[in-house]
Amino acid sequence: MRTFLVVIDSFGIGAMPDAAKFGDEGSDTYSNIVEKTGVELTELISLGLNNIDGVPKVFANGKKILPCPAPRAAYARLAEKTNAKDTTAGHYEIAGLILKQPFRVFPHAFPREIVEKLEEKCGVHFIGNEVASGTEIIQRLGNEHLRSGFPILYTSQDSVLQIAADVSVVPLAKLYQICRTAREVMTGEWAVGRVIARPFIHKDGKFIRTEDRKDYALEPPGVTVLDRLTERGIRVIGVGKIADIFCGRGIAESIHTGNNEEGLGALLRLSESAGSGVIFANLVDTDMLYGHRNDVNGYAAALKEIDGHLPLLEKNLKEDDILIITADHGCDPTTPSTDHSREYVPLLLYGKSVKPQNLGTLTGFDHIADFIAARYGLDTKSVLFDKLYGEK
Numbered sequence: 001m002r003t004f005l006v007v008i009d010s011f012g013i014g015a016m017p018d019a020a021k022f023g024d025e026g027s028d029t030y031s032n033i034v035e036k037t038g039v040e041l042t043e044l045i046s047l048g049l050n051n052i053d054g055v056p057k058v059f060a061n062g063k064k065i066l067p068c069p070a071p072r073a074a075y076a077r078l079a080e081k082t083n084a085k086d087t088t089a090g091h092y093e094i095a096g097l098i099l100k101q102p103f104r105v106f107p108h109a110f111p112r113e114i115v116e117k118l119e120e121k122c123g124v125h126f127i128g129n130e131v132a133s134g135t136e137i138i139q140r141l142g143n144e145h146l147r148s149g150f151p152i153l154y155t156s157q158d159s160v161l162q163i164a165a166d167v168s169v170v171p172l173a174k175l176y177q178i179c180r181t182a183r184e185v186m187t188g189e190w191a192v193g194r195v196i197a198r199p200f201i202h203k204d205g206k207f208i209r210t211e212d213r214k215d216y217a218l219e220p221p222g223v224t225v226l227d228r229l230t231e232r233g234i235r236v237i238g239v240g241k242i243a244d245i246f247c248g249r250g251i252a253e254s255i256h257t258g259n260n261e262e263g264l265g266a267l268l269r270l271s272e273s274a275g276s277g278v279i280f281a282n283l284v285d286t287d288m289l290y291g292h293r294n295d296v297n298g299y300a301a302a303l304k305e306i307d308g309h310l311p312l313l314e315k316n317l318k319e320d321d322i323l324i325i326t327a328d329h330g331c332d333p334t335t336p337s338t339d340h341s342r343e344y345v346p347l348l349l350y351g352k353s354v355k356p357q358n359l360g361t362l363t364g365f366d367h368i369a370d371f372i373a374a375r376y377g378l379d380t381k382s383v384l385f386d387k388l389y390g391e392k
Contacts, residue, residue, distance in 0.1 A: 016344055041304065162196045179214065236252050240255075242280050
C-alpha cells in the first residue's frame with residue numbers, strides 16, 4: 001500500500017479571508033495565471049481541480065475555468081490554520097504539526113545586532129541585508145560581491161535568511177558551512193524557518209543561480225505523521241526538499257532533486273517499483289523559478305509539465321495506492337509582490353478505491369496527515385478518511 005503525496009509548491013487557488021492582513025488581498029495564483037495565459041491543465045481538471053469551491057470563474061477577457069462534468073477524484077479546498085504563509089509552516093501543517101508561534105519574519109532587513117553576530121560567528125562580512133528577490137539581488141550586487149568577496153545576505157516576507165555567493169569566490173563547501181553556522185545563530189528569539197544557501201556563477205556579465213541550493217531548517221518542534229509512520233516501521237521517502245524541511249526526521253530515504261524534471265522522474269521511477277509506504281514529494285520550480293520571479297508564462301509552463309506527467313503516474317498506481325496532490329501556500333506571479341501569498345490550496349485524492357466527491361472547504365492542511373495516519377492504522381480520527389470510506 002503506497003501513498004504518493006505531491007506538493008506543487010505555491011499552487012494557491014484563491015485568497016483566504018485574512019489575506020489582507022498579509023498584504024495578499026486579491027491573490028489567486030491559479031485563476032490569475034489562467035486569465036493571463038489560458039493554460040489548460042487537462043489531467044488536474046479531470047481529477048477535479050476546477051470543481052473545487054471558489055475555483056470556477058469566467059474572466060472579462062473571455063478565458064474560463066469550467067468544472068469537469070465527471071471528476072475522477074475526491075477534491076477539496078484547504079485553509080491553513082497556522083498564521084503564516086511560508087514553506088516550512090505549510091509543510092509542517094501538511095504533516096500534522098501546527099505552529100503555535102509562526103517563525104519570525106524580518107519585513108525590512110535584519111537588525112544590526114543580528115548581522116554583527118552572524119559576521120562574528122561566520123567569520124565573514126556581508127553585503128546586502130535587505131528584502132529582495134534572489135535573482136534580482138545577485139544581478140545588482142554580483143559585481144560588488146566579486147570585488148569584495150563578501151557573501152550577499154537577504155531575506156523576504158517569508159521566514160528565511162538567505163546567503164548567496166559566487167562559487168568561484170566562496171566555494172560551495174564554505175558557503176554551506178557559513179549557512180550551517182548562520183542556522184545556529186538564527187534560533188530562539190531570532191528563529192527563522194529556514195537558512196538557505198544560494199550558490200551562483202557568473203558568465204558573460206550575468207549571474208546565474210546553480211541547482212546546488214541547500215536549505216537548513218529547524219527541527220520540527222513537535223511530532224509529525226512522518227515520525228509516527230517511521231516509528232511504526234512504515235517507510236517514508238522524501239523527494240526534493242522534503243528532507244531539508246524536516247531536517248531528515250521521519251525520512252527513511254531522501255532523493256535530492258535540482259528541478260521539477262528530476263522530481264517528476266523520481267516519482268515515476270518510484271511508482272514503477274514494488275514496496276509500500278509514503279512518498280512525499282515537493283515540486284519546487286513553480287515557486288522558486290516562477291512565482292518569486294513574477295514569471296507568469298514560466299509558471300504556466302511548469303504546471304503543464306507536471307500535468308503532463310500525471311497520466312503515467314496514475315497508470316502505475318496499484319489497487320490500494322492513493323495519489324494526493326496539494327500545495328503549501330500561494331505565490332501569485334501576476335501581483336506586484338514577489339513573495340508568498342496567503343491562499344487556499346487544492347486537495348485532490350485519487351485512487352481506485354476513492355469515490356469522486358466534493359469534500360467542500362476544510363480548515364487545516366493537517367487533514368492530510370490525519371488521513372494518512374488513519375490509512376496506515378495509526379488510530380487518528382480523520383474527517384477525510386471517514387468521508388471517503390465511512391466511519392471506522
